[in-house]
Amino acid sequence: MPPRKPTGLIVGLCLGAVAVLALGVVAIVSLNRGPGPSNAGYQAAPPSPSSAYELPPTSGSSAPSSTPTSPSESPSTSASAGPHKILKLADHPILQDPNAGLQNRVCNLPPWTSTQDGAEAFFTAASKCLDAAWGPFLESYNLPFTPPALHFPTGPSFDTECGTIQVGIATAAYYCENNLYVPFKGLQTDQYGNNPGVYLALFAHEYGHHVQEVAGIMDAAWQKIYAAGQNSPEGLDMSRRKELQAQCFSGMFLGAHVDRGGTITRDMYNKAWNDQETRGDNTSRSHDHGTNAHYAQWWRAGAKDNRIADCNTFAASASDVS
Structure with a gap:
């Protein structure tokens, strides 16, 4: 597969300030809001997330019974092939079980301070919680x-494998x-x-x-985007499905960790809930992330029910991923 190309348009820019990156963007989210109050049109009290959780059925360290074999493997050899991606x-097997979600866990984050060191400490701790949530699920x-x-x-x-990013x-x-x-x-902590x-x-x-x-x-997803053309209707549709699934995964994480005795509080959850509608293609005037x-x-x-099957944007109708 050739190197991934830039998605170009960026979510969450203020109207009239859409930026196009010239190199290698795989996924970027901006914190800029659109015009109007940040809580316009939101529920005052978002519903509490579900606490139910199930891991997929496993037997020892083998893959779950619902995992199909790779096209290049026979059923007798796939279980011993070791961990591998499933394209x-x-x-995809992770999206099939209607009862599967992230385990409800305690996540302790340091208090937010709007400094370089404070942000590094906050996101480093957050990454450990995300590792602990998603690692066992994927394994x-x-x-x-x-x-x-x-x-x-x-x-x-800064330089990345996808290019130099300004x-x-x-x-x-x-x-x-x-x-x-x-x-x-880039976090716009002054705003x-x-x-x-919101940062989490x-x-x-x-x-x-x-x-x-x-x-x-x-x-x-990128195979489909390359085949269709990145800026074609089909390519943009696939890009939106990819981005909206990442949105759902983000919601799952906060929903699984709020009010569990750690520092992800109901206030943090509510503010994240209320912030989401300020972002998207209506604000950025693009077509690759969703309205x-x-x-x-x-x-x-994702936040409300913590069910990964609810994040299957690739099975959704076109009207739900426009």
Whole structure:
């Protein structure tokens, strides 16, 4: 597969300020809001997330019984092949069990402070919680989980396998090939201040792309995008499905960890819930991430019920991923 190309348009830019990156963007989310109050049109009290949870059935360290064999393997050899990606989309094994979700866990994060060191401490701790949540889940499907490498760029640009990325208001977090970048200068802390729920949801979205990478969903999606053409209607549709699934995965993480005795509080959850509809293609005037309404819809679906089958954007109708 050739190197992944830039998605180009960025979620969450203020109207009239859409930026196009020239190199290698796999997934970027901006913190910029659209016009109007941040809580316009939201429920005052989001529903409590579900606490039920099941891992897929396993037998020892083998793959779950629902995991299909690779096309290049026979049924008798697939179980001993070791962890491997499965390049599937709507029919991916992790998306089939209606009762599977993330385990409800305690996550302790340091208090948010709007400094380089404070942000690094916060996101480093958050990454450990995300590893602990998603690692066992993915490994139970015999997928090759390793945590992403974290980077906290401080300069005006940073180099990645996807190209050189300029830091600005359009670059709050960035994922590329098992690496997660969080440039502090892109977080716009002067606008958001002490709002850790918003920052955590943003970070969990980018980590959601790592989940897709480990599972093989990311590779399968990019194969479709390359085949159709990145800016074709089919390519943009696939891009939206990929991004909206990462939204749902972000919601799952916060829903599984709120009010569990750690530091992810109901206030953080509510503010993240209320922030989601300020982001999306209506704000950025692009067509590759989903409308603001769908951006919020898929995040909230994950947050409310914590069921990964609810995150199957690849099986959704076109009207739900527009």
